[in-house]
Amino acid sequence: MTDSLILFDVDGTLVDGAAQICGAMRFAFLSAGAPEPDPASIIAMIGLSLPMMVEVLTPGGDEELRAKIIASYRLRFFNMLDSEEEPPIFPGAETALRQLHRAGITLGLATGKSRRGVEHVLEAMDWHAYFATVQLADDNPSKPDPTMIHRALSETGVSPENAALVGDTVFDMQMAQAAGVRPIGVDWGYQPAARLYAAGAERVFSDFEALADYMIETKR
Numbered sequence: 654m655t656d657s658l659i660l661f662d663v664d665g666t667l668v669d670g671a672a673q674i675c676g677a678m679r680f681a682f683l684s685a686g687a688p689e690p691d692p693a694s695i696i697a698m699i700g701l702s703l704p705m706m707v708e709v710l711t712p713g714g715d716e717e718l719r720a721k722i723i724a725s726y727r728l729r730f731f732n733m734l735d736s737e738e739e740p741p742i743f744p745g746a747e748t749a750l751r752q753l754h755r756a757g758i759t760l761g762l763a764t765g766k767s768r769r770g771v772e773h774v775l776e777a778m779d780w781h782a783y784f785a786t787v788q789l790a791d792d793n794p795s796k797p798d799p800t801m802i803h804r805a806l807s808e809t810g811v812s813p814e815n816a817a818l819v820g821d822t823v824f825d826m827q828m829a830q831a832a833g834v835r836p837i838g839v840d841w842g843y844q845p846a847a848r849l850y851a852a853g854a855e856r857v858f859s860d861f862e863a864l865a866d867y868m869i870e871t872k873r
Contacts, residue, residue, distance in 0.1 A: 656809075656811050657758050657815045658816040660762065661820075662842075663764040665699055666820050670741065673733055673737075677726050677729040681725035684725040695710065707723055739778075749864060754783050758868065760785065761805045762788060796825065797824045797827035799832035802829065806834075813834050818832075820842075822842065836852070837855055
């Protein structure tokens with residue numbers, strides 16, 4: 654049987670982190686003395702690394718301002734994590750991960766989140782055993798650069814043609830295509846199915862059960 658790898662995005666795919674991200678980002682802008690961005694603008698950038706998000710949200714801004722926003726965001730976001738009992742996991746995520754893991758598919762994460770944010774999710778949900786590789790914004794260029802996927806493939810020994818990335822944004826689809834892996838979309842996140850298909854998605858799913866069944870059926 655051919656070894657296969659499925660990489661998952663986190664925010665918008667496994668975790669509904671929009672409320673936290675928007676709250677922390679708006680707080681960070683206000684703390685830095687900058688006009689706060691509207692929630693729709695923030696949500697459209699979820700998936701990018703924090704520095705890239707801030708750069709996009711501050712056109713014409715200087716590096717000192719961006720540094721203040723990033724520092725304030727991290728402080729606010731980590732304080733929010735400390736007060737959170739359980740992350741807002743999308744319904745069906747736990748069951749799908751278990752099903753794919755039992756099917757013998759290697760699983761991993763490829764996310765724009767920081768190490769602390771990801772560790773919080775893995776610890777709270779007891780998910781460490783599911784993921785053979787975890788690629789983070791701390792160690793890699795921001796999506797859609799394919800470095801995260803290249804490193805995941807190297808760590809797991811899986812070839813690109815036997816791997817897929819599951820995500821909810823065009824950044825995920827672009828990264829998957831750049832790395833030569835299957836781009837698989839989900840529509841319960843932060844960008845609509847039409848945009849994912851336009852960005853090259855092989856399929857876009859509306860629930861975890863159908864996603865898991867399809868990935869097992871088409872395992873290469």
